[in-house]
Amino acid sequence: MDTAAPQEAAPDRALESGFAAGDEGCAEAVYRRWRPLVQGLARRALGDxxxxxxxxxxxxxxxxxxRAGYRPGHGGMGAWLTGITRHKVADALEARGRQARVARATALGAGGRPAGVQAPAEHALDRVLVLGELARLPVAQRRVLCLAFYADLSQSQIAERTGLPLGTVKSHMRRALCALRRSLDPLRPPVPR
Known part of the structure; x- marks a missing residue:
């Protein structure tokens, strides 16, 4: 019978309890204990x-x-941190994809023009119209959209930064985009068929 596993589990349980209770010493110990696992998972997934x-x-x-929402389960702290790591890796990959799309769009310039070439007056007018419509949105919706498009944050990152629940961030985003679509569609010329 292996007695090492139960002896190892007891200190982990004490660490987890202290961490959940807000003990900073336990937080440091949790970091030292599980950092190699988290960093290894992230490095394998991201390659950087x-x-x-x-x-x-x-x-x-x-x-x-x-930490207040942490509930020890089958895998304990390691499994909980692995789940958080998967979400953070997904956010990083999503941001990487957005950055690549922005870089491609910047390299091409608007409408296939090389970067640095001045956009026609219609594009400047479009930007002014969009900014005007953004200003008409409720503050919370405008803030969420600006964080998403100007600060290049994912919805999860916006929820963390603003303290809003993720579902609320998603609702604000959807409502704001629908309002912009409704207000800007009449301005768009009809598409020839």
């Missing part, structure tokens, strides 16, 4: 050591902020 380090920091910050 620096990005994996950033994700690792985000995981432990999210865990600390969400």
């Amino acid at each position: 050591a620096r990005e994996a380090e950033d994700v690792t920091q985000q995981v432990f910050l999210a865990a600390w902020r969400g």
